[in-house]
Amino acid sequence: MDAIYRLGIDIGGTFTDAIVTNGEGQVVAALKTPSVADAPEQAIFHALEQLQARGIDTGKIDLFVHGTTLGVNTLIERNGAVTGLLVTKGFRDVLEIRRLRLENTTNLYGDKTLPLVPRHLVKEVDERLLADGNVLRPLVPEQLLKAVDELVQEGVTALAISFLHAYANAEHERQAEQLIRERYPQLFICTSSAIWPQQREFERTLATVMNAYVGERMGSYFNRLQAGIGQYGVEATLLSTMSNGGIMTAARAAAEPVRTLLSGPASGVIGATYIAEQAGIFQVVTFDMGGTSVDVALIDKEPAYSTENQVGDFPVIIPAVDVTAIGAGGGSIAWVDSVGVLKVGPRSAGAKPGPACYNRGGDQATTTDAYLHLGILQADRFLGGQMQLFPDLAEQALRRLGDQLGLNATETAQAILDVATANMYAQFSPLMARKGVDPRDFTLLAYGGAGPMHAFLMAREVGIRRVLIPPSPGTLCAMGCTVANLRNDFVFTYHKNSSHLNEAELAGRFSGLEQQGRRWIEEEIRGGVKPERIYVIYSADMRYEGQAFDMEVTLTAEEIDLPVQAVAKFHALYETVFGISQPEAEVMFVNLRATIVGVLPNKSVAASQPLAFSDKPIEVRRITFDGRQYEASVLGREQLPFEERKSGPAIIEEYDTTVFIPPGFSIYRDANGNMIGEAE
Structure with missing residues (x-):
């Protein structure tokens, strides 16, 4: 039977990584090629050429998943589309006012972040919804189109629509979108109710603006990529990774690119979770060091997720794998x-x-x-x-x-x-403290082109005693693309006190979110993706009445049907986190959430054989480290014996990375091909 391949590609700031797995889930090829900042698709085409040169029939790729930094780079470099914004009358300065928080509380003279849409490209529309979604003032089409005409004359090519309380009633935004598309079909248009319908006006508006700002460029990129891969015989549906660690069709990603902004780091964490699970290690700190930065994330059986992420100067409210940049990279x-x-x-x-x-x-x-x-x-x-x-x-x-x-x-x-390691430690330690964990209880899982080279230095500094280096660590983000599932998040702002809950209404709201998710899955299936099973994760943002910050509580179907159990679960979680609870206090259900997951079949597994240097003899190299000279053994991964420890200093050379084991650590290889280093 002909081999069927999965291709995962991760486009980083320095290198574009590619990994191919066969029908049995084994890694058959991995490579790195320099990224092309101005035309990211060119690096993918180059990777496909190299794969063909290695004997891979790219016409037999049945799953092609990739992640790109194009969206986040567009935001950081501020070279996106000329974007206009339509808001409710009286709220023109929503992007200027922000949250009135100091970016750096120790600096009273910090510069204010410039918004993506300048004030003269923000137009007010005299419509108004009440907080419950009822109409106070209807939308006036003539006034709306006049505002859009003015924006188009200013050169706007992308348009964001974010009306007050649209999370509660999307009708005005839908009417506006339809009217504008009829007059200006060439505009890239998106609405806040479609992008992320959650209360929090600034964050909702900002997410919509970011989507419009990068959407035109992302759409053009996906079109060029889709057209180009056909030259290499690739007929598989093009998929894109998402910030939440899931995947979706590239067509969907082109319409909702804001969901892909943190997809690169998220793919690495998904790959790391899979590797750690295979190794029987469930508490992990990931250490992803590439050419530009070092990203870390916590995995306690499952990755941590957050709705308080940051992309450049901007907060992102849409759920994403919780990844934090803590330092510099190899470049x-x-x-x-x-x-x-x-x-x-x-x-x-x-x-x-x-x-x-x-x-x-x-x-x-x-x-x-x-x-x-x-x-x-x-x-x-x-x-x-x-x-x-x-x-x-x-x-x-x-x-x-x-x-x-x-x-x-x-x-x-x-x-x-020394300085690079000290910089990482200075940011790593308070980050772990804020998350309430002792990193010494965790394993450091290192990947990225430079991660395995620096991981033991970081572990030594922090006090972590075990380091795991997966097979092909330099391309783990690409591997994460091949093991990710369809996944999307849906939210409804509920804002009800626990004493005024209607049980049937609560269950109905969650059911509505689930139906949204299942419709999304059906659309992705029509796009060519076929999950083998589907499940839903329910949760609610809850807080004590009068508090300003929420806690997300995962709920079972039984707890949804019996809200008193959900409230008890919140009390217990609150006491676990803060050491105190208030069982007599009222609890607010602020936001209801549902995450739909479509599990794809035949996931990849770790390579059981090394990818390179299988015939390289052991050699001894003179190195200088910590001001002293050492004779360090240099070998390939396959030359490490199973379960038999080799003491540092040692250097493991692979195609996609170099692993440095300093004095004070020993290393061995496990049955899955992982290298495990432990402090002596």
């Missing part, structure tokens, strides 16, 4: 500030010009240059020998930087690693 540039202190990041050399050792025009020292100079990276075996590094260029960059610090090149390289 982060080292520099000296005005008072002579060494800094690393946040600016990155990216793929072009890249670190100095890439010989692509970059002349500033980076973390990668430091690793190369210390002997931890090998110049002629980077990316499996496909990319040559230049140690002399790295040394020159380090020496120039060291002259400002009074250090030689080797001392400067070590200082860069």
Whole structure:
């Protein structure tokens, strides 16, 4: 029987990763190719060419899932569409006022974030809904279209519509959208009631504006990609990963790109969850270090999710895997500030010009240059020998930087690693404290191109005693694409006191959310995706009456039918988190939520055989670390014995990454092909 493949692709800021699994779920190919910032699809086409060169019949790909940073980069770089915004009369400054919170509470002179839509492109419409959804003032079509005419004359090509209380009644927004589409079919239009119908006017409006701002560019990208993959015989439905760790059709992603903004990091966490589960490890801190940043997430059997995420300068209310950026990446540039202190990041050399050792025009020292100079990276075996590094260029960059610090090149390289690790620790420790966990109870699961190289240094600093390196760690985000399920979130703002609940009404609201989810699944199935089973997760945002912040409580069908049980569950959760509860107090049901999940069949499994260096003999390399010289064993993953520990210092070289095990740790390989490092 002919092999049927799954292709997962993750487009990062520096590299685009691709991984292919066969019908038995085994990894048959993994590769990395430089990303193309101006045309991300070109890197995918290059990856398909390389896969064909390796003997992969791309015409037999039956599932093609990919994640891209195009949306988030568009927001950060502010190069999206000229976007207009329609709001209810009297609320023109919703994006200007924001939440009136200081971005940095220690800086009273911080600059205000500039909105994506300037004030002159925000138009008021004289319509009004009450908080219960009843109409106070109807929509006047002539006035609406006059406002849109003015925006089009200003050059607007994308339009966001966010009327007051549209979460309670979407009729005015639907009327407006229909009228505008009839007159201006070329406009990219989206409404807040379709994007995320939740109370919280600023966040709802902002999510809609972000969707409009990046939508035109994302739609064009998906069209170019869909047209281009046909040249390589790929007929599979093009799918995109989502911020919540799920997947959806690219056509849907083009209409709702705001749901994909954090898809890259989310894919990595989904892949890490799968790997950890296979290894029988259920408490994990992920450590994803790429060329630009380090992202961490907590997994306690399941990934943590959040509705308080941040993309660049903007909060995002739509649920996403809870991932936090804590530091610099392998391409982060080292520099000296005005008072002579060494800094690393946040600016990155990216793929072009890249670190100095890439010989692509970059002349500033980076973390990668430091690793190369210390002997931890090998110049002629980077990316499996496909990319040559230049140690002399790295040394020159380090020496120039060291002259400002009074250090030689080797001392400067070590200082860069120390500062990068200290930066991560300074952000990692308070993050774990806020989440109420002791990281020493968790395993550090490292991936990304640079993650395995730096993970043990981070573990040593934090006090984590076990590190897990999965097979093909440099492409784990791409692998996460192949094991993700259809998943989408739906919300309804309820805002009812527990003493005034109508049990039938509550159950009916949840049933309505479930029906929305099942309709969404049906549409995705018509798009070519076929789940083997479907289930729904229910939850409610709850709080004590008079409080300002909610807690999300997962609910069973029985607890929905008997709200008194749901209230008791809230009291118990509140006491677990805060050490106190108020059983006599009234509880508010603020938002009702339903998450629909369509489980795809035949998930991938970890590769049982190494992807590269299977014939490379063991060698010994002289390295410098912590100011001392060592003889470090260099070997491939397959040369690690099962369950038999090898002490550091050691270097494991693979196609997509290099693993550095410093003194004080030992490492072995488990039955799934994972490398497990433990403190001695």
